[in-house]
Amino acid sequence: xxxxxxxxxxxxxxxxxxxxxxxxxxxxxxxxxxxxxxxxxxxxxxxxxxxxxxxxxxxxxxxxxxxxxxxxxxxxxxxxxxxxxxxxxxxxxxxxxxxxxxxxxxxxxxxxxxxxxxxxxxxxxxxxxxxxxxxxxxxxxxxxxxxxxxxxxxxxxxxxxxxxxxxxxxxxxxxxxxxxxxxxxxxxxxxxxxxxxxxxxxxxxxxxxxxxxxxxxxxxxxxxxxxxxxxxxxxxxxxxxxxxxxxxxxxxxxxxxxxxxxxxxxxxxxx
Amino acid sequence: xxxxxxxxxxxxxxxxxxxxxxxxxxxxxxxxxxxxxxxxxxxxxxxxxxxxxxxxxxxxxxxxxxxxxxxxxxxxxxxxxxxxxxxxxxxxxxxxxxxxxxxxxxxxxxxxxxxxxxxxxxxxxxxxxxxxxxxxxxxxxxxxxxxxxxxxxxxxxxxxxxxxxxxxxxxxxxxxxxxxxxxxxxxxxxxxxxxxxxxxxxxxxxxxxxxxxxxxxxxxxxxxxxxxxxxxxxxxxxxxxxxxxxxxxxxxxx
Ligand SMILES: Nc1ncnc2c1ncn2[C@@H]1O[C@H](COP(=O)(O)OP(=O)(O)O)[C@@H](O)[C@H]1O
Ligand SMILES: [Mg+2]
Numbered sequence: 001x002x003x004x005x006x007x008x009x010x011x012x013x014x015x016x017x018x019x020x021x022x023x024x025x026x027x028x029x030x031x032x033x034x035x036x037x038x039x040x041x042x043x044x045x046x047x048x049x050x051x052x053x054x055x056x057x058x059x060x061x062x063x064x065x066x067x068x069x070x071x072x073x074x075x076x077x078x079x080x081x082x083x084x085x086x087x088x089x090x091x092x093x094x095x096x097x098x099x100x101x102x103x104x105x106x107x108x109x110x111x112x113x114x115x116x117x118x119x120x121x122x123x124x125x126x127x128x129x130x131x132x133x134x135x136x137x138x139x140x141x142x143x144x145x146x147x148x149x150x151x152x153x154x155x156x157x158x159x160x161x162x163x164x165x166x167x168x169x170x171x172x173x174x175x176x177x178x179x180x181x182x183x184x185x186x187x188x189x190x191x192x193x194x195x196x197x198x199x200x201x202x203x204x205x206x207x208x209x210x211x212x213x214x215x216x217x218x219x220x221x222x223x224x225x226x227x228x229x230x231x232x233x234x235x236x237x238x239x240x241x242x243x244x245x246x247x248x249x250x251x252x253x254x255x256x257x258x259x260x261x262x263x264x265x266x267x268x269x270x271x
Numbered sequence: 272x273x274x275x276x277x278x279x280x281x282x283x284x285x286x287x288x289x290x291x292x293x294x295x296x297x298x299x300x301x302x303x304x305x306x307x308x309x310x311x312x313x314x315x316x317x318x319x320x321x322x323x324x325x326x327x328x329x330x331x332x333x334x335x336x337x338x339x340x341x342x343x344x345x346x347x348x349x350x351x352x353x354x355x356x357x358x359x360x361x362x363x364x365x366x367x368x369x370x371x372x373x374x375x376x377x378x379x380x381x382x383x384x385x386x387x388x389x390x391x392x393x394x395x396x397x398x399x400x401x402x403x404x405x406x407x408x409x410x411x412x413x414x415x416x417x418x419x420x421x422x423x424x425x426x427x428x429x430x431x432x433x434x435x436x437x438x439x440x441x442x443x444x445x446x447x448x449x450x451x452x453x454x455x456x457x458x459x460x461x462x463x464x465x466x467x468x469x470x471x472x473x474x475x476x477x478x479x480x481x482x483x484x485x486x487x488x489x490x491x492x493x494x495x496x497x498x499x500x501x502x503x504x505x506x507x508x509x510x511x512x513x514x515x516x517x518x519x520x521x522x523x524x525x
Contacts, residue, residue: 050380133365136361137359138363138364138366140320140323140325140359140363141359142365143323143324143352144357145376145380145381146349146353147376147380
């Protein structure tokens with residue numbers, strides 16, 4: 001099948017054939033990814049579990065991501081406040097800075113920034129680790145020792161992803177708002193107490209819930225893309241490097257796409 | 272006729288247009304040591320992976336202890352794997368675990384043994400392959416290649432298997448270390464009374480550990496006989512390989 005010549009007689013690739021092949025390849029890839037996702041979630045939702053592995057991954061994914069999440073959130077909150085202030089000044093609406101900062105951070109920016117940073121830090125890391133295990137036959141060794149890699153390796157990462165991302169997003173929300181607050185108070189002349197009061201009066205439980213629900217999905221995506229690309233990694237340093245790149249890019253794009261879909265659902269149901 | 276512990280019959284396996292195995296027949300009696308010789312990339316590892324269910328053959332049958340295991344999954348497959356130990360070509364130690372956790376991996380996970388007991392058991396097994404308890408708490412990256420092979424061997428024998436696979440056990444080792452590994456393989460399989468299937472292109476190793484030798488070429492076993500007959504096999508392919516000549520019916524894999 002893969003040996004059918006794709007070159008027409010002119011020597012140039014036929015664009016229709018090329019498109020057809022790309023589309024077929026994409027469908028096959030989506031199929032494989034879906035099967036893998038189903039196997040991974042099944043392993044995550046049914047015993048047997050490996051608590052030590054889950055704990056280890058929660059520390060690796062959650063705890064060690066705190067610095068990068070905190071730094072990203074503080075800068076995005078600060079930049080957001082600055083832009084809203086100058087933009088709002090055109091309508092004399094500068095006083096809405098705290099409201100829009102907290103809305104933007106909780107519903108969109110806190111969670112997408114956390115997701116994107118972890119696509120780089122965690123998804124690529126998982127892919128490189130699993131990929132190295134694949135090419136050094138450690139995954140085969142696991143199976144011969146009667147340990148299922150879906151239960152021993154992938155499910156713990158999946159569970160850790162969906163449990164820790166929401167917590168990281170809560171941290172990102174708080175630090176992001178503080179970034180906006182710091183710029184507003186020290187750079188734009190806002191009164192600190194009034195700024196914080198406006199923030200707390202305006203934000204609703206639903207705003208925070210929206211970000212947290214998204215985070216559960218993003219955590220799953222990050223673990224899925226890392227494990228999937230690592231598992232099918234080909235041999236050699238280039239194979240493992242490509243797995244890490246694919247995992248990162250795939251997770252980032254999927255996160256932004258799913259973010260849009262979830263946002264439109266939440267707007268639709270009035271959450 | 273003796274009962275075979277392991278029997279492969281007409282096993283074929285292709286990757287796309289690469290027909291690696293074209294009908295492999297192999298059998299091993301309990302307690303016997305079979306060495307499969309073959310060039311690099313001839314499909315030696317693929318034979319072991321099909322047998323262990325890490326790959327599924329396209330055609331043919333695999334019997335373990337008289338039972339067809341060709342397409343076994345889940346519990347049936349695990350029951351078979353519990354009776355087989357494997358030493359991987361690259362040792363394939365888990366680099367996030369300590370040496371003793373590697374050796375005791377099956378005991379800790381599949382068998383649910385307590386950590387304290389498993390560690391004792393692991394250290395006893397390590398002693399059998401001349402590894403001191405001082406390395407028990409190191410990680411694989413902290414020990415040499417020869418020691419990694421010993422750990423891999425300890426892991427393979429820890430659950431007292433009936434059959435052990437050795438995938439190029441001496442490749443990448445200096446001749447002295449390689450010979451020490453050969454000695455350990457003989458000693459430990461004898462001690463367990465286990466059968467062994469070893470895969471190698473190292474003639475010195477093959478002569479030493481084999482009861483019988485099978486020669487894999489072009490996806491088939493083209494010669495098979497007692498180890499003592501390898502120098503007068505009467506087969507020009509085997510002769511070329513045994514004597515390591517570039518000229519002959521086998522084209523060098525360049
Ligand atoms: N998972 C795989 N996918 C595709 N080709 C493979 C795979 N495993 C092995 N092969 C191919 O099968 C052939 C034999 O490989 P192998 O059994 O590893 O050789 P060796 O005899 O050196 O152990 C090689 O050409 C290799 O490229
Ligand atoms: Mg091999």
